[in-house]
Amino acid sequence: MHRFANPARFLRIAKPLTPWLLWMGIALTLGACLWGAFFTPTERLMGDTVKIIFVHVPAAWLGMGGWTGIAIASIIQLVWRHPLAGVSARAIAVPGATFAAICLITGSIWGRPTWGTWWVWDGRLTSMLVLFFLYLGYIALSNASSEKGDTSRVADVFGIIGAVNIPIINRSVIWWESQHQKASITLGGSSIDQAYLVPLFVSVAGFSLLFGALVLMRMRTALAEMRIEARMRRMADY
């Protein structure tokens, strides 16, 4: 892990990797969305609205996965003072918030024709909304602390404490009575028909690659800004 603590070594890997993740992600995501929208059958109970699964589910998983990444990076930053851990946590925040917002909006759009309402205050929807607000809080905290020039320890602690919400989102449909369906994909298997499952996994893979590309681009931006700041300080000293 500490091998990658050196920003120069990280950039040697990140620079060629970014376009690969980006173009593979775009190709897989577009392919999966077209496959899902035009070449999957109408579902017996949900009708054609089932096609929303191909954007809603990856957005939900990546929204939750993003915060898990922030929590892991925050622990590494606090314990080992890994120079890139804090940068990566901050780079995840905006893409994570965007995916959480997309999950909430597409879920609401799905809810209208299937449940007859845009929104219900049940466990799954409310805990996902809490995750979105946690992202906004984390972004505000890390921006405020970077402006003051410290190492955003408050944001790291916030990132770790906020991870409590991830298992709550996951278990919410079991713990509380919910409009939202129970988990269709678990470690033990899937109750989704193959006709939907295969394009869904392609879609998850595509969106995950795009998420990776976004995080790398934002990390590269942060590292370049740090180089500029360091250079300006040196020039001011002369």
Add this chain to the structure above:
Amino acid sequence: MPHAPFIIASFAVTGVGISWLLISSYLAMRRAEASADELRQQP
């Protein structure tokens, strides 16, 4: 209730959101890396 408008709206929200994020992140990265390289070349 026709389902097509809801499906189109979901895909459109996702497409616009991700595209905006990708384009803004890419442009910010290019700008920052170009500025850093320019500064490094200054004596």
